[in-house]
Amino acid sequence: MNNRGYTLLEMTMVLFIIATVTSISFGNMKSVYDASGRNEFIQQLQQDILYAQQMAISHSMYTSVIFLNGSKEYVIRQGNGNVLLRREFSENTAFVPITLSLNDVAFLADGNVRRSGTMEIRIDDHRYRFVLLLGRGRFYIEKL
Incomplete structure (x- = not known):
């Protein structure tokens, strides 16, 4: 009598192979996810700096971007002290002054x-x- 079905051993082997391939692919997804998060942050920062410049022009007012490493945020502020935007960034992000201090980005x-x-x-890293x-x-902004 031939039932033309699969044995329990054959089904177990197929499921083991599928589980192994799936676990390998999920291990590589973390690095892709992290890279995507970094790229998203850099793009958002570029847009926010352009926004600060546009607000300076449209309101004819001094506008600055201030980076606050302690509270993990940056703030866009106009000359009258009005806060236009406050955006938080992750704990693993830091702005390090070289020739530009953390409050020198101003239009x-x-x-x-x-x-x-x-x-x-x-x-x-x-x-x-x-x-x-x-x-x-x-x-x-360029990657080093």
């Missing part, structure tokens, strides 16, 4: 930067360089 009423310089952004250029408020 004049015409959108130009107050001072040029460089700052380092550290996220876990990854480092980025934030460079603020003179004239027209140009800046870039």
